[in-house]
Amino acid sequence: MAHEPDPRSMPETLCFDMYGTLCDTSSVTETLSAELDAPDALVGELDATWRAKQLQYSYQSALMEEYEPFWEVTGDALAYALGQWGIEVDDATRERLLESYNHLDPYPDAVETLTRLSEAGHTVTVLSNGNPEMLETLAANAGLDAHLDDVISADEVSTFKPNPAVYENAADRTDTPIGNCRLVSGNAWDVAGAGSAGMETAWVNRANDPFERIGVEPSLEVTGLSEVADELA
Numbered sequence: 001m002a003h004e005p006d007p008r009s010m011p012e013t014l015c016f017d018m019y020g021t022l023c024d025t026s027s028v029t030e031t032l033s034a035e036l037d038a039p040d041a042l043v044g045e046l047d048a049t050w051r052a053k054q055l056q057y058s059y060q061s062a063l064m065e066e067y068e069p070f071w072e073v074t075g076d077a078l079a080y081a082l083g084q085w086g087i088e089v090d091d092a093t094r095e096r097l098l099e100s101y102n103h104l105d106p107y108p109d110a111v112e113t114l115t116r117l118s119e120a121g122h123t124v125t126v127l128s129n130g131n132p133e134m135l136e137t138l139a140a141n142a143g144l145d146a147h148l149d150d151v152i153s154a155d156e157v158s159t160f161k162p163n164p165a166v167y168e169n170a171a172d173r174t175d176t177p178i179g180n181c182r183l184v185s186g187n188a189w190d191v192a193g194a195g196s197a198g199m200e201t202a203w204v205n206r207a208n209d210p211f212e213r214i215g216v217e218p219s220l221e222v223t224g225l226s227e228v229a230d231e232l233a
Contacts, residue, residue, distance in 0.1 A: 012200065012232070013176040014117055015127035015152070015167075017185035018135060021204055022114075022126070022225075023104035023142055025051050031100035035093055046081050053077035058129055058160040067158045069131040074101055101134065106142040113225040114147035120233035125150040127170045127183065129160045150174065162193020162215070171199075182219070184228055188212045195219070202228050 019025050028050070032043045054077035061067055075098050082089060089097070118124045125148060128135055132153045139145040152173050157165045171178040183194035186204040192215020195201045203211070203218035204225060211217055222228055 010180075011121040011123070013123040013125065013171075013174045013181045014232070015125050015170050015181055015183045015194075015199070016114070017183065017187060017190055018126050018128035018130055018138065019104070021107075021184060021186040022110045022144060023106050023138060025104060027103075027105035028097075028100040031097060031103075035096055036087060036089070038087070042085060046085050046087070049081040049084050050077050053080045062160045062163055067160075069134075069155055070129045070160070071098075071101075071131055071134050073129075074098065102137045103141050104138060106144060107225055109224055109226040111143060111147055113229045114144065116229040116233045118147060118149070120229075122232065123149050123174060123176070125152055125170070125174065127152045127154075127166070129154045129166075131155040161190050162196070164193070164197040167194050167197035167199055182232075184225075189215070191218050192216060202231075204228065 016022050026047055029043050029047050032038070032046055033040070036043070054074050057073045057077055058070065061073065078094065078098055114124050126135060126139065130138070130153060132151070132155060135151045135153055139148060139151060150173065152170045154160050154166045157169045159165055167183065168178060171181050174181070178198040179200065182200040182202060183191060184202045184204065185191050186206060188203060188209065188211050191201045191203045192212040195216025195218065200219045202220040202222060205221055206223060220231055222231065
């Protein structure tokens, strides 16, 4: 009797989040430390505030329908974080701090994971809030660009995740039914949004956090990128 194929073996369009999934946003702390000559504890607080405000401002701009590219959002979040912690810098220093977002460290298993999934027949893309120039620059600097079939930006629909339009645009861009697309993200809110939009999902839960109480639970939960390849390749 013929057996049904394992759904995990079927080729999918895999949409990897960039910030916090393929690349570590906290790697900006190296630049923060070098430029500000601040104690490690303050650098850690500044990093956390910067990232939190970056996400908050993306939500706010989307809800207020006052879209601005993610580079501008990231700059606004940096300005808030510096002000919050009473740090004054000149324009040149601020630009060097902001530029650190173009040089984030990839997670150690990122390239291997993308390679294995591509070799298994999946279409491998990035789907991110970052505007195209940010994403293309970071992908090149992190050594990821050669391992990607496409880079898809929320900028194309002038809003941010978790708006369904971002995920729907990825399906349209790759000419893939949305149910055959899978978001891979380390951000639980992103996974919840993609699931609500109709995508399969994989949550890279590195910190063993509880999942969000709003949105669709992940189709797959793992603790690292390499486990995504273990499951899907």
